[in-house]
Amino acid sequence: MNDSMVKVYITGTGAVKIARHYPLGVRDLAFQAGKQALAESGSDNVDFVIVASSLSYLQAPQLDLASYIASSLGLHGVRALSVEAGESSGLAALETAVSLIKSQEASRVLLIGVDKMTEHPSGPTYVMLQALYDTESDAYYNIGHAGIAALLMRLYMEKYEVDRLTLAYWPAMMHMHAKNNPHAMLPFAVAPEKVMTAMPIAEPITLLDAYPLGDGAAAIVLENGDELEGRPLAEIESVISATGMPSPALREDPLDLESLRTALGRLGGLEKIDVIELHDSFSIYGLLELETLGLAEKGESAKLVAEGYFSAEGEGPLVNPSGGLKARGHPIGATDVYKLVEVSRILAGTWQGVKRGDEETGMIVSINAAGSSSRIALLRKVKG
């Protein structure tokens, strides 16, 4: 943990609607999101550009990506840094940005998350997505993008005697929430029965349990609280991470998200959280995260979701008002930055989508694959 007294604020946000953007490349998407965030922050003046991206390195290879993106934004001479941590790239970039600001190495940082998933047909893309998992063990086999999650989902169903229909309420809730998210890829409702009976992609996972393949970019401007140029939307209270076993097969309990557990331990306990954006590339991960965070007993989270406990009308914290990776979409390295945009808009009162209206604290969680690494960010409303 960084004990610096420097406070870090989000003062600008930008997000491109997630879609199959055939006419737009990585730099075009990053430009749109970056310019929006800079405009909202009130100044184009930044001393660092940090770019979170992951799959793009396999889809449309460009190394030293951040420098090329900085140049395309017209930010010549700025310092630039690329950060890659698979599906957790966005929060890894946030960790980097916050530590640069807290150490006073930077005072204004433009953080862009951008990724492309549609430069190739879905077959080759599934091969690339396997590289999120451990290529020295599990991903030597043809596990696809969903195989490991499917193994864990079946383990969970049998261990806790949870039926398939109960597990279908997670995607149904995500689709319900995404309807009101202006940058969601799948903004339409889906009934739980439809999820259960959709085309299987990796049994017991169906097409409607899985995240869609879409392109996107989101951006935020981060500033040192002592030198604010923009009006803050939210304060970054902390961001923390931990690595974990390279394969769930190596865990004593394969269902134990030990990297997230370790990260949570580093935070030293949680106060009341009003809104949470979890990592639900597949529903099972979202459910395991709820249980790891202590928001549901082991084996009970799916039932709570089905009962509406985490919905806008529920008694629990509001979970994934964005629609989650499932329905907002999951452009791998960009996803966490979408979550940062969404949660800071909720805390600032400018969010158009699902909300309760009195949110003061927000949490963002991401994991790569089945938990090779996990990250947690805590955000706070700026009062006054």
Added chain:
Amino acid sequence: MTRSLPVWWRRRIPRYRLIGARCKECGKIHYPPRTSCPYCGSNSLEEVQLPRRGILESYSVIYSVPGDNRLNAPIIVGLVNINGVRIVAELTDVLPGELSTGLEVEAVVRKISETSDTGIITYGVKFRPVLGAGSGAGQDTGEA
């Protein structure tokens, strides 16, 4: 999913022979062998031949099969427990309807993938339901 010959070649023996690694520090066994023990971090490891029979703890029938291996869809992936050592691997010689957790499976060597642009064909251990005594082409080594 190997597109590089050296990447596949340097790891081939454990994949053909189901050779795991035993940590000399903490005693735990893992497969396939890693650079260091995933449990305690020690790089003091020794090779150990794993028994060929295990129990199927979970499985998935995969229809969204990656790339050039689409022709082989569906592919079945399993989580196999061999005396406490868990392995993610493909299953073979079994129909989706014959699968259930708790099934006893045994290791055989099969083709894993073929990549058209490089021509690389990779092989390795897969698991199939135990066929019963006297069959199974002598795959059961009897090792514990």
